[in-house]
Structure formats: structure tokens, C-alpha cells
Amino acid sequence: MKLIIAIINHDDASAVTHNLAKNGFSSTKLSTTGGFLLAGNVTLLVGVEAEKVQRVIDLIGECAHSRRQMIPTTAEMGYSFLPSMPVEVTVGGATIFVVDVERFERL
Numbered sequence: 811m812k813l814i815i816a817i818i819n820h821d822d823a824s825a826v827t828h829n830l831a832k833n834g835f836s837s838t839k840l841s842t843t844g845g846f847l848l849a850g851n852v853t854l855l856v857g858v859e860a861e862k863v864q865r866v867i868d869l870i871g872e873c874a875h876s877r878r879q880m881i882p883t884t885a886e887m888g889y890s891f892l893p894s895m896p897v898e899v900t901v902g903g904a905t906i907f908v909v910d911v912e913r914f915e916r917l
């Protein structure tokens with residue numbers, strides 16, 4: 811068994827969890843915060859048999875879209891700080907980790 815940990819955009823979370831449920835996959839949704847943008851995102855936990863991992867990743871990919879986001883930065887000029895200059899970053903549709911599950915119990 812594998813555990814899929816998928817970090818997705820908050821705005822895509824409902825569509826992704828609905829798509830998973832519609833196709834028979836359970837998921838748990840956690841409210842998380844990205845360490846770089848410090849913006850809210852969503853982390854999904856999905857436990858599945860190894861042979862279904864790619865199917866789950868495909869279902870997530872159908873609903874999780876990448877976005878371009880402007881973030882403020884502050885440029886330093888020796889003795890003072892310039893006003894913040896926005897920089898654009900691309901936030902991926904989903905960041906996915908797949909890890910082995912040593913033991914799974916439902917009590």
C-alpha cells in the first residue's frame with residue numbers, strides 16, 4: 811500500500827476531492843501553508859494499493875491547475891530599502907509525494 815501526499819491550490823481542492831470520491835477513492839484534506847509564499851494551500855492524504863497510484867495522480871491532475879502568482883519582494887540599496895517590487899512565480903498544479911505504508915489498520 812502507498813500513501814499519496816498531494817499539495818494543491820485551495821481553489822482546486824473541492825474539485826479534486828469530488829473527482830477522487832466519484833472514482834471510489836477516499837481522501838483526507840488538511841489545511842496547510844506553503845513555506846515560501848506563506849499562503850494557504852491544501853494537502854490531501856490518499857491511501858491506495860500500489861497499482862492505483864497512477865490513477866489517483868491522473869485524477870488529481872485533471873482538476874489541479876498551475877497558476878502564476880505575483881509576490882512582493884523588497885530590494886535593498888545599501889543604506890535603505892526600495893519599495894517592494896512584485897515578482898511573478900508559477901505555483902504548480904500539484905506537488906505530490908508517494909510513500910510506502912508499512913501498516914494500514916481500520917479499527
Ligand code: 2BA
Binds near residue numbers: 817844847902
Ligand atoms: P510555497 O512554499 O508557498 O511555494 C509556492 C511557489 O513559490 C512554488 O510553487 C514555487 O513556484 C515558488 N517557490 C517556492 N520556493 C521557492 C524558492 N526557494 N525560490 C523561488 N521560488 C520558490 P510549487 O513548487 O508548485 O509549490 C507549491 C507548494 O507545494 C509550496 O508552496 C509548498 O507548500 C509545497 N511544496 C513544494 N515543494 C515542496 C517540497 N519539496 N517539500 C514540501 N512541500 C513542497
